[in-house]
Amino acid sequence: xxxxxxxxxxxxxxxxxxxxxxxxxxxxxxxxxxxxxxxxxxxxxxxxxxxxxxxxxxxxxxxxxxxxxxxxxxxxxxxxxxxxxxxxxxxxxxxxxxxxxxxxxxxxxxxxxxxxxxxxxxxxxxxxxxxxxxxxxxxxxxxxxxxxxxxxxxxxxxxxxxxxxxxxxxxxxxxxxxxxxxxxxxxxxxxxxxxxxxxxxxxxxxxxxxxxxxxxxxxxxxxxxxxxxxxxxxxxxxxxxxxxxxxxxxxxxxxxxxxxxxxxxxxxxxxxxxxxxxxxxxxxxxxxxxxxxxxxxxxxxxxxxxxxxxxxxxxxxxxxxxxxxxxxxxxxxxxxxxxxxxxxxxxxxxxxxxxxxxxxxxxxxxxx
Numbered sequence: 001x002x003x004x005x006x007x008x009x010x011x012x013x014x015x016x017x018x019x020x021x022x023x024x025x026x027x028x029x030x031x032x033x034x035x036x037x038x039x040x041x042x043x044x045x046x047x048x049x050x051x052x053x054x055x056x057x058x059x060x061x062x063x064x065x066x067x068x069x070x071x072x073x074x075x076x077x078x079x080x081x082x083x084x085x086x087x088x089x090x091x092x093x094x095x096x097x098x099x100x101x102x103x104x105x106x107x108x109x110x111x112x113x114x115x116x117x118x119x120x121x122x123x124x125x126x127x128x129x130x131x132x133x134x135x136x137x138x139x140x141x142x143x144x145x146x147x148x149x150x151x152x153x154x155x156x157x158x159x160x161x162x163x164x165x166x167x168x169x170x171x172x173x174x175x176x177x178x179x180x181x182x183x184x185x186x187x188x189x190x191x192x193x194x195x196x197x198x199x200x201x202x203x204x205x206x207x208x209x210x211x212x213x214x215x216x217x218x219x220x221x222x223x224x225x226x227x228x229x230x231x232x233x234x235x236x237x238x239x240x241x242x243x244x245x246x247x248x249x250x251x252x253x254x255x256x257x258x259x260x261x262x263x264x265x266x267x268x269x270x271x272x273x274x275x276x277x278x279x280x281x282x283x284x285x286x287x288x289x290x291x292x293x294x295x296x297x298x299x300x301x302x303x304x305x306x307x308x309x310x311x312x313x314x315x316x317x318x319x320x321x322x323x324x325x326x327x328x329x330x331x332x333x334x335x336x337x338x339x340x341x342x343x344x345x346x347x348x349x350x351x352x353x354x355x356x357x358x359x360x361x362x363x364x365x366x367x368x
Contacts, residue, residue, distance in 0.1 A: 014363060015356070016302055020348060022355055024300075024314075027347035031340045040332060045325060052324025053317035059324070061192065061206035067316030068208075068273050071215040073294025074312055075222050076267035078303040080147075082226055083259025084239035089136060089151025090267040091291030092158030093129040097268025098275040099162060100128030102170070102180055102282035105275075109184030117186040121276055122214070122269070129268020130261040132158065137260030141253040147260070155291070166284055180282040189277040209277035211269070218266060219305040225262075235259050267291060296341075300348040315341070 032042035053063045073090045080087035087093075104124040108117045136150035163178075172181040192208040226232035237245035238255040246252055274286040297315055301307030322337030 011363070014359060016304065016307065019356055019359060020300060020302060020307065022359065023347045024344060026355070027340075027344045030347070031343045034339060034343075035336070038336070040329065040336075045329065045332065048325050048328050049317070049321035051321075052328075053321035058204045058206055059320055061204065061208040062320040062323075063313070063316040064192075064212055065206060065208040065273075065278075065316070066319040067312040068212045068215045069270050069290045070293060070297045070312035070315050071219060071308060072266050072269045072273070073290050074297030074301060074308040075218055075294075075305065076263045076291075077294050077298035078301070078305075078308060079222060079226070079235075079266060080259055080263040081298065081303045082232075082239045083235045083255055083263075084242060085137075085140070085147050085256065085259055085263075087133065087151055087260065087263045087267075088148055088295065089133060089154050089264070089291070090294045091287055091289070092151070092155035093132050093264040093267035094270035094287045094291050095158040095162050096128040096132040096264075096271075097125035098271030098282060098286060099165065100124035100126075100268065101271040101275045102183075105183040105187035106170070106180065109187030111184070112186045114186050114188060114190075118189060118210075118276075121187060121189075122272055125268045125271040126265035127268070128271075130265040133260045133264025133267070134257060137257050141256040162282075163284060166282060170282060178284045182281050183276070187276060188280065189272065191277075207278045209273065211273035211277045214269065214272065218269065219309055222266075223305040231258065267294070296345040296348075300344065314344070318344075 028046075032046070035042045035045050052059050054060055073094065076090045076093065077087055101121045101124060104121045105117065108120060132154060133151070136145070136147050136154055139145035139150050140147045166178050166180060170180040171178065175181075190210050191205065192210070192212060193203040193205050195210065196203040224232075226236060234245070234250045235255050235258060237248070237250055238252050239259070242252055245255075270287065270290055275282055279286060293315060297308055297311045300314070301309070301311035318337060318341055322334060322340075325332050325337065326334050
């Protein structure tokens with residue numbers, strides 16, 4: 001109990017900035033020791049990882065592309081958390097977002113221009129993700145079903161639905177790969193290199209696309225909603241003090257529905273980045289764990305949009321830099337990158353408050 005109470009006794013900036021930084025440094029130290037034990041040079045590994053993620057414009061583009069997806073899934077977890085809910089269904093909600101994106105793209109992409117199709121795809125992705133999250137929300141609000149269990153189960157249902165659609169409905173005739181036909185030109189989401197070229201900036205071609213700007217907008221809008229609007233206050237009130245919120249006249253069931261719908265909508269936007277922005281068709285495995293990674297991103301970012309932006313950048317760097325490491329360093333596999341990610345999640349998530357009492361005592365000692 002003392003570990004959980006200690007952060008209350010120290011300034012908010014220490015809790016939100018210094019403590020996560022300390023946990024991250026501790027995770028990196030332990031990861032360095034693990035790298036040393038397997039016969040690799042920790043300094044070389046860190047140098048190559050940072051160089052691979054930020055050392056070139058192409059590497060930076062890939063880092064930001066991965067970070068874009070993690071912003072969406074991290075925000076999805078954070079919004080639900082502030083409503084007192086633990087949404088583990090980001091994986092399935094992202095799949096439904098991709099399905100919504102693809103259905104609009106296949107329907108409109110060959111007949112209408114991008115300025116009309118792209119907003120329709122964004123709306124479809126958000127609405128599909130929100131609708132998928134709304135069912136577990138309603139089950140919790142009116143039937144008492146635990147949202148953790150129902151969102152996990154809905155991930156499996158979403159995966160089965162996606163497979164059925166691709167195999168029996170949307171699969172391109174004559175194509176042995178389980179995927180839809182390519183989207184029409186109206187559904188082509190501009191790459192960031194195209195946008196920068198229009199501004200006279202030469203930038204290498206990469207998966208980074210217009211979704212990165214959508215992710216930035218989502219960060220700002222979530223902050224405004226949760227901390228600058230009455231609706232956001234109601235969500236946080238129900239999440240942190242449900243009985244007091246009920247006494248104040250706030251309807252918990254409505255807030256549960258709103259928080260989960262917003263959470264699902266944010267997760268659904270993954271479909272824009274992956275399906276419309278990169279592949280140009282609906283695939284079977286485009287989510288690849290991004291929904292679960294969003295849980296770690298939200299934990300490390302302390303469920304705040306600024307922290308989520310930084311944590312997403314960190315995970316994007318680990319994904320991109322890890323790919324470079326596996327290519328450059330003999331004997332260094334992707335499993336070692338997953339180990340590093342796991343250590344960061346362990347220290348920044350499960351053990352996040354272990355160092356808090358020490359930092360609180362140090363703060364009190366320095367300031368008398």
